[in-house]
Amino acid sequence: MRPESRTLRIAEPLIAELSKRYEIETISLEGSDYPCVDYKVLIDRNNGIVPEEYADTARRIAAADRIVIAAPFWDMSFPSILKVFFENMSLFGITFNTNERECYGLCRCDKVLYITTRGMNITSGSPLEQATPYLNALSFLWGLGEIITVSAQNLDYSSPEEIETKIHDAIRRGLDICKEF
Numbered sequence: 447m448r449p450e451s452r453t454l455r456i457a458e459p460l461i462a463e464l465s466k467r468y469e470i471e472t473i474s475l476e477g478s479d480y481p482c483v484d485y486k487v488l489i490d491r492n493n494g495i496v497p498e499e500y501a502d503t504a505r506r507i508a509a510a511d512r513i514v515i516a517a518p519f520w521d522m523s524f525p526s527i528l529k530v531f532f533e534n535m536s537l538f539g540i541t542f543n544t545n546e547r548e549c550y551g552l553c554r555c556d557k558v559l560y561i562t563t564r565g566m567n568i569t570s571g572s573p574l575e576q577a578t579p580y581l582n583a584l585s586f587l588w589g590l591g592e593i594i595t596v597s598a599q600n601l602d603y604s605s606p607e608e609i610e611t612k613i614h615d616a617i618r619r620g621l622d623i624c625k626e627f
């Protein structure tokens with residue numbers, strides 16, 4: 447979201463590494479205007495109306511071999527635009543489906559790399575950290591597979607030198623993960 451994003455500093459070298467093995471497609475949500483899914487959107491969907499651009503993006507997500515999500519930690523989770531985006535991509539018959547008993551995922555992906563930085567000293571999996579529980583739940587709905595997290599924390603209470611060390615450590619851990627990703 448911020449041009450000087452520390453999350454982006456971690457994400458860029460990892461995406462560059464993955465680009466050696468994968469063709470990369472990027473979706474940037476900064477400045478995007480996805481609407482909140484409200485009653486009007488539901489009525490449209492019930493009438494079979496979904497913007498073609500959204501359906502097309504959802505098809506690209508469903509067809510992806512791997513997904514990388516880079517998002518700062520905001521208000522104990524990820525920025526709401528990402529939730530709004532997920533809701534707009536959560537489309538019957540594209541990212542998930544249902545039968546008479548349950549919902550099931552339609553996505554090809556079986557590993558998601560989630561990259562984040564946190565201002566406070568909150569570790570991945572802490573009850574105070576509400577991003578990975580949601581991503582795990584979404585993975586269950588869409589069939590995205592394992593969520594692997596690369597994070598740096600306490601960045602708003604660290605010295606500039608400590609921040610650099612934490613960012614470099616996260617990049618090193620992430621590059622290791624990318625070897626098997």
Ligand SMILES: Cc1cc2nc3c(=O)[nH]c(=O)nc-3n(C[C@H](O)[C@H](O)[C@H](O)COP(=O)(O)O)c2cc1C
Nearest residue numbers: 448451452453518519520521522563564565566601
């Ligand atoms: C709108 C906003 C909300 C934030 N909320 C939290 C929060 O709830 N918990 C936390 O640990 N840090 C919070 N932070 C701090 C960021 O997580 C931290 O500065 C992070 O490194 C920002 O990532 P970026 O450099 O990629 O923008 C918030 C920052 C912003 C701008």
